[in-house]
Amino acid sequence: MPDTALPPDGWIGRPMPRAATRRLIEGRGRYTDDNAAKGELHAAFLRSPFPHAAFRITGCDAARALPGVRAVLTAEDLAPFCRSWRTQSLAFPGLVSPEQGPLARDRAVYQGEPVALVLAASRAVAEDALELVGVEWNELPAVTDVAHALDAGTPPVHQGLSSNLAWRTEFGEGDVEAAFAKAALVVEERFTFTRHTGVPLEARSVLATYDPAAEALEVRMSHQIPHQMQVHLAELLDLPMGRVRVIAGDVGGGFGIKMHVYPDEVAVCAASRLTGRPVRYVCDRIEALMADIHAREHVVQARMAVDAEGRILAFDVDDIQGLGAYSIYPRSSTVEAMSVLRTVGAPYHFSAYRARLRCALQNKVPTGQYRSVGHPIGCATTERLVDLAAAARGEDPLEFRRRNFLPEAMMPWTNPAGGRMAELSHTATLAEFERLLDLPKLRAEVAAMRAEGRCVGLGFSAVVEYTASGPAAYGRAGVPVAAMDTVVVTLEPTGDVVARASVAEIGQGIQQGIVQVVADAVGVPPSRVTIHTGDTANAPHGGGAWASRGAAIGGEAAWGAGRKLQAEILKTAAALLQSTPDALDVRDGQVVDAKGTPRMSLAELASTVFFRGHELPGGVQPQFTATHQFRREEDLFLTTNGLQASLVEVDPDTGLVTPLRHWVVGDCGRLLNPLLVDEQVRGGVVQGIGEALLEACRYDPGNGQFLTGTLADYLLPMADNAPDVTVGHVETPYSGSALGAKGAGEAGTCGAPAAVLNAVNDALGSRGARISELPVTPTVILRALGTLEAAE
Amino acid sequence: MELPDESTADIACILNGEPIRARVPLRQNLVDWLRHGVGLTGSHVGCEHGVCGACHVQVDGVVVRGCLMLAVQADRATVETIEGATSSGRIRALQDAFFNRAALQCGFCTPGMLLQAAELLAKNSDPTREEIRQALSGNYCRCTGYHAIVDAVQAAAASLRA
Numbered sequence: 001m002p003d004t005a006l007p008p009d010g011w012i013g014r015p016m017p018r019a020a021t022r023r024l025i026e027g028r029g030r031y032t033d034d035n036a037a038k039g040e041l042h043a044a045f046l047r048s049p050f051p052h053a054a055f056r057i058t059g060c061d062a063a064r065a066l067p068g069v070r071a072v073l074t075a076e077d078l079a080p081f082c083r084s085w086r087t088q089s090l091a092f093p094g095l096v097s098p099e100q101g102p103l104a105r106d107r108a109v110y111q112g113e114p115v116a117l118v119l120a121a122s123r124a125v126a127e128d129a130l131e132l133v134g135v136e137w138n139e140l141p142a143v144t145d146v147a148h149a150l151d152a153g154t155p156p157v158h159q160g161l162s163s164n165l166a167w168r169t170e171f172g173e174g175d176v177e178a179a180f181a182k183a184a185l186v187v188e189e190r191f192t193f194t195r196h197t198g199v200p201l202e203a204r205s206v207l208a209t210y211d212p213a214a215e216a217l218e219v220r221m222s223h224q225i226p227h228q229m230q231v232h233l234a235e236l237l238d239l240p241m242g243r244v245r246v247i248a249g250d251v252g253g254g255f256g257i258k259m260h261v262y263p264d265e266v267a268v269c270a271a272s273r274l275t276g277r278p279v280r281y282v283c284d285r286i287e288a289l290m291a292d293i294h295a296r297e298h299v300v301q302a303r304m305a306v307d308a309e310g311r312i313l314a315f316d317v318d319d320i321q322g323l324g325a326y327s328i329y330p331r332s333s334t335v336e337a338m339s340v341l342r343t344v345g346a347p348y349h350f351s352a353y354r355a356r357l358r359c360a361l362q363n364k365v366p367t368g369q370y371r372s373v374g375h376p377i378g379c380a381t382t383e384r385l386v387d388l389a390a391a392a393r394g395e396d397p398l399e400f401r402r403r404n405f406l407p408e409a410m411m412p413w414t415n416p417a418g419g420r421m422a423e424l425s426h427t428a429t430l431a432e433f434e435r436l437l438d439l440p441k442l443r444a445e446v447a448a449m450r451a452e453g454r455c456v457g458l459g460f461s462a463v464v465e466y467t468a469s470g471p472a473a474y475g476r477a478g479v480p481v482a483a484m485d486t487v488v489v490t491l492e493p494t495g496d497v498v499a500r501a502s503v504a505e506i507g508q509g510i511q512q513g514i515v516q517v518v519a520d521a522v523g524v525p526p527s528r529v530t531i532h533t534g535d536t537a538n539a540p541h542g543g544g545a546w547a548s549r550g551a552a553i554g555g556e557a558a559w560g561a562g563r564k565l566q567a568e569i570l571k572t573a574a575a576l577l578q579s580t581p582d583a584l585d586v587r588d589g590q591v592v593d594a595k596g597t598p599r600m601s602l603a604e605l606a607s608t609v610f611f612r613g614h615e616l617p618g619g620v621q622p623q624f625t626a627t628h629q630f631r632r633e634e635d636l637f638l639t640t641n642g643l644q645a646s647l648v649e650v651d652p653d654t655g656l657v658t659p660l661r662h663w664v665v666g667d668c669g670r671l672l673n674p675l676l677v678d679e680q681v682r683g684g685v686v687q688g689i690g691e692a693l694l695e696a697c698r699y700d701p702g703n704g705q706f707l708t709g710t711l712a713d714y715l716l717p718m719a720d721n722a723p724d725v726t727v728g729h730v731e732t733p734y735s736g737s738a739l740g741a742k743g744a745g746e747a748g749t750c751g752a753p754a755a756v757l758n759a760v761n762d763a764l765g766s767r768g769a770r771i772s773e774l775p776v777t778p779t780v781i782l783r784a785l786g787t788l789e790a791a792e
Numbered sequence: 793m794e795l796p797d798e799s800t801a802d803i804a805c806i807l808n809g810e811p812i813r814a815r816v817p818l819r820q821n822l823v824d825w826l827r828h829g830v831g832l833t834g835s836h837v838g839c840e841h842g843v844c845g846a847c848h849v850q851v852d853g854v855v856v857r858g859c860l861m862l863a864v865q866a867d868r869a870t871v872e873t874i875e876g877a878t879s880s881g882r883i884r885a886l887q888d889a890f891f892n893r894a895a896l897q898c899g900f901c902t903p904g905m906l907l908q909a910a911e912l913l914a915k916n917s918d919p920t921r922e923e924i925r926q927a928l929s930g931n932y933c934r935c936t937g938y939h940a941i942v943d944a945v946q947a948a949a950a951s952l953r954a
Contacts, residue, residue: 017893017894018894021890021894021896024899024902025887025896025899025906026875026878026887027833028834029833029899029900031900033833034827034833036828067795067796067797068793068794068796068797069793070793120793120796121793121795121796122796122798124796124798124817124819125798201836201838201844201898201934202838203838250899251898252898252899252900253898253900253934255934282837285838285839285840506898507896507899509894675894679894679897679936679937682936682939682940683897683936683937685937686936686937686938687934710841711839711841711843711932716932717937717938718932719924719925719926719929719931719933719938719941719942720926722937724921724939725937725939748937
């Protein structure tokens with residue numbers, strides 16, 4: 001049984017601002033590029049200008065001769081210093097993803113793939129030198145369109161492949177054919193989801209320093225998982241793990257973009273090893289948009305069977321995923337597609353499911369895990385079908401959802417898609433949602449706006465998210481990913497507590513959450529707790545920031561470590577006070593007796609232990625550093641649920657969609673800090689609105705050239721086109737842990753695209769237009785309205 | 793390796809209230825000089841093509857994109873960065889409001905956002921949410937979704953009016 005003795009009136013659950021943001025507000029953040037190393041070289045990459053080409057580097061002499069240039073490096077130069085890698089997973093047997101190295105050799109398979117590297121005294125000089133590198137390019141046919149990547153006769157993405165199929169699977173349970181045969185209603189839609197990317201405002205950046213005397217590598221990088229990078233860099237550069245230190249200082253946003261092994265970052269580390277000099281590299285924005293992972297390129301054909309009473313019977317889904325040129329290392333891009341197909345139908349009860357997946361290689365940058373991995377696609381698919389069914393039955397879309405929500409009494413339940421649903425609160429969440437929206441009033445407002453001739457729509461989405469992945473998720477696949485975390489807490493001689501954690505701070509505020517947990521676990525105010533994260537030399541191994549895991553996993557580790565330290569404090573204090581641990585407690589930095597009367601401050605206790613140890617009774621050896629490593633043994637994922645609503649206005653003349661307002665009610669278990677959770681939800685929602693309306697990585701359909709390489713072409717939500725977001729909560733603590741926290745950071749992104757898509761369709765329904773494509777750009781709207789001719 | 797052959801020019805300006813002279817590469821933009829030449833790393837580089845606003849600094853009293861202006865153009869100008877605005881105390885109310893309202897996450901956009909918000913409040917002591925959103929539309933934030941930022945600017949405006 002978990003130790004669930006959370007103190008009454010504790011710090012857990014309080015909406016505290018993040019102490020760490022004071023530095024950021026005053027311009028005192030230290031992001032990777034804010035650190036310079038003595039003697040450093042600056043790197044710039046020559047990247048393939050073509051999506052697919054054979055190439056030969058014909059001359060580096062002119063570049064090398066440029067004053068200020070230290071080296072021009074190719075794949076051959078780095079090979080002795082760095083192993084190659086190949087993405088494999090027992091979860092995806094037979095996955096086709098060829099060997100990769102830090103620089104391409106002979107053949108580039110996506111635009112932006114690094115093919116050579118210049119090291120120079122400044123970035124400007126390094127970029128000058130790139131223009132002097134002689135390369136003979138032989139452009140080859142490129143495959144970019146996912147819908148045709150698997151057609152017979154399409155040229156191969158990699159030399160020697162007979163097809164561009166990277167992986168395929170079919171799964172599901174129940175008799176799908178029978179369900180559709182007996183259905184009173186079948187709704188069907190073909191969805192197109194365009195690639196987009198995460199765009200953390202701080203681009204990926206790395207400062208690698210290899211010390212040839214110590215045979216040790218120190219890497220500062222903007223990354224979500226420093227411990228993962230330590231594992232991979234040690235392996236790829238053939239160094240003992242203890243001689244690789246990875247430091248992620250302040251990280252300017254991650255969203256999944258900074259949790260992979262990128263060729264350019266590995267190349268910088270290898271280049272430092274080759275030269276024995278520090279090497280600094282920062283992606284510029286064009287490189288980031290072109291060569292950061294992309295995500296969510298899917299063509300989904302889906303249908304849903306409904307009986308005469310309006311109950312969902314079955315889903316039948318066919319997904320083609322645009323994978324890119326490689327399956328991303330080490331986790332594999334296919335994870336996203338499996339997440340899509342596990343998310344379909346997740347909020348509801350149904351009895352049959354069939355999923356068919358084909359992952360297509362393309363001459364495009366690899367796709368990978370981006371915030372709410374795959375869920376927004378599965379959610380949009382499901383929620384659009386649900387709205388179509390409700391409309392076909394002539395009923396309210398929320399009533400259709402209410403009838404079909406998985407009843408609480410049935411849980412835990414593994415649905416026919418293989419998703420295990422546990423401790424969800426659909427009924428309570430819907431009740432809170434209806435209260436928060438004041439639906440009768442809202443619907444009257446919508447009617448009034450329509451009476452004025454405004455084209456407005458209200459759309460809903462129900463969300464179930466799989467969060468805080470357990471050890472089996474990657475463990476069974478044989479992929480070295482830590483689903484556990486380590487927290488070390490120390491009582492200092494002053495009575496202050498220092499925590500060192502393997503969780504990673506990327507702006508989400510997990511440091512503050514951990515501080516509040518440690519404060520309660522030990523019995524000190526948060527102002528007496530200091531936390532250090534983001535450095536492999538500082539905390540033992542752990543998972544970092546992904547899958548909304550910080551509170552649910554890192555938080556448990558912090559609680560466990562804090563309780564161990566408190567037990568040791570009580571044992572030591574009892575020995576000094578001639579009492580027993582059971583008769584004492586620690587509150588607000590004081591050891592107190594059963595009546596709450598202070599007996600000794602932690603400062604007195606700790607200074608005695610550290611500085612006047614001779615005063616301690618014999619045999620007392622206080623252990624004022626406590627470590628807890630936590631892994632969850634039950635529940636592969638922690639499922640969370642929620643509902644979202646979007647109110648949009650469409651301009652039928654220009655096709656522009658303006659989101660007016662957005663509402664979210666979510667249940668992410670215990671809220672460690674509601675202020676920070678609310679802002680995670682809001683930020684996630686707006687990222688989802690970007691996905692729904694603006695963001696697209698586009699390629700020329702003719703020559704495969706990347707077209708959206710600037711932020712003037714790749715559009716992001718701005719202050720003046722993002723709506724206010726109203727947030728509410730239902731709190732169902734996870735029963736299997738001390739804190740009861742589940743994942744919170746991605747649910748906003750999961751449900752927003754679906755709600756916006758339904759809202760746009762609600763707005764256009766009376767005009768006979770129907771949209772099943774994201775992002776819903778003005779062109780998409782005008783084509784649906786017939787104002788513009790349809791695309792080929 | 794030979795030293796790079798960079799064309800340079802000498803500039804003199806007032807930076808965060810102090811006179812400074814420097815020799816800068818002709819092609820270096822203002823934010824790169826501030827960050828790497830002077831060591832004021834509070835201004836950030838998000839896009840280098842004038843869209844995101846992370847590089848905002850104030851030049852002669854006006855907020856500008858530090859990536860679209862060359863360092864040589866700052867010759868004889870008065871330049872203030874987030875560091876100077878912080879130490880002078882002129883954006884304290886905004887900073888406190890951003891802190892209390894959790895109006896930042898990763899913090900990368902925040903210095904530019906604060907300078908832009910301060911420029912708004914200098915012109916309009918009681919802006920509506922729409923006016924705040926309009927004024928900040930040239931500053932991308934990828935984390936917050938802007939709602940908390942708008943709240944914080946409103947709160948700062950209210951505290952300055954009180």
